[in-house]
Amino acid sequence: MPAKKKPLVIVTRTLPAVIETRLRELFDARLNEDDHPMTPAELAEAVREADVLVPTVTDRIDSAVLSHAGPNLKLIASFGTGVDHIDVQVAMSRGITVTNTPGVLTDDTADMTMALILAVPRRLAEGFEVLKQGEWAGWSPTWMLGRRITGKRLGILGMGRIGQAVARRARAFGMQIHYHDRRRLPATIEEALEATYWESLDQMLARVDIVSVNCPHTPATYHLLSARRLKLLKKDAYIVNTARGEVIDEAALIRMIEAGDLAGAALDVFENEPEVNPRLIKLARAGRIVILPHMGSATLEGRLDMGEKVIVNIKSFIDGHRPPDRVLLSML
Incomplete structure (x- = not known):
């Protein structure tokens, strides 16, 4: 019996190496090797292809970007606590679950x-x-x-x-x-x-x-x-x-x-x-x-904890469970 195809997880920015390694082990992870901020066109292409998108606070996932979302995109697992960079309401209207990484920072x-x-x-x-x-x-x-x-x-x-x-x-x-x-x-x-x-x-x-x-x-x-x-x-x-x-x-x-x-x-x-x-x-x-240049949460320990939360959210979702850090409209 053939192995189940791994979901395509597109990561918009470079994450700590240990997190990226684990993402590659668990999923078909496409990484941002040069850590460049993705353009709106690149984000639109990412949501068109991905099963799971892992953006950060630097990525504006608005209604214009989400209008390009393909049928396979079912989860946006944000690497960060705030979700003001994501149009959560539009995402939910398209059947896309949004998660974040609260508490660790x-x-x-x-x-x-x-x-x-x-x-x-x-x-x-x-x-x-x-x-x-x-x-x-x-x-x-x-x-x-x-x-x-x-x-x-x-x-x-x-x-x-x-x-x-x-x-x-x-x-x-x-x-x-x-x-x-x-x-x-x-x-x-x-x-x-x-x-x-x-x-x-x-x-x-x-x-x-x-x-x-x-x-x-x-x-x-x-x-x-x-x-x-x-x-x-x-x-x-x-x-x-x-x-x-x-x-x-x-x-x-x-x-x-x-x-x-x-x-x-x-x-x-x-x-x-x-x-x-x-x-x-x-x-x-x-x-x-x-x-200061937005470095309030910038510790190695914090970034590793964030990455682990992203992985848990994706793995839970892919396995058919409710992700622990699901964002609800009532929370906004």
Whole structure:
């Protein structure tokens, strides 16, 4: 009896070698050996041919791409937590299941968030730049003064896994935790985190010293931090974003920092990635903000865990079982 044909799994970007090896062992895996970002035409060809597509957050799997989906495409097993790059509703209407890789990047992203919460008020990037340029003349009592974070109010926007992990870390630094989310946490979790819930985002923003953006990008959260809401912040407040750039009105944020209406920001994500607004780069060079190239989840351990989740989701689906990380419209 002939062996059952392996499903064609097309992977859009280069993944860790051990993950790619396992994909080749289990499936007919077509890899992206030079790690180039696939064009819309290449993505359209991939969905036309594949039984399973494994995209990442850099691949826009929208309705235009999905209109080319062949009859064999039944699963999009995304390598990443967010699914804002996929038109999930259109995929489901075409009978395509979508999965992601939640939970495995919580600590990595929370660690980076905490690092940025420290970096901006304490002016770490500025200090490094002074040494890099050979401009340090020695210690002085009044030079390079930053702001203490102990006792400051941290407003967390989005209190899911990552938001709660950020809260635990911030509590260890003596910060007071405030949060806004569409759903209030159970009382037991609130008590453990010593967190204050604000049903009104506007009211929370007006009272906190640092805002940490930890919510997903959905139609409901696009420009959730609008120009109007940004103006509610105190002039000595800071914003940290390790979630998605689209949650903040980036142009309004830039105007406020340039005008001195906001103390600063630390951004790991941008509204038009991979493009970065030149005005943000100018502010970073002037030491007004800290910017990073979307590396909040970039640990070897995290990427391996993500790859293993992708494999489990594909294997479960191919074997006729419900994938453990299936995305539902109610989750968006």
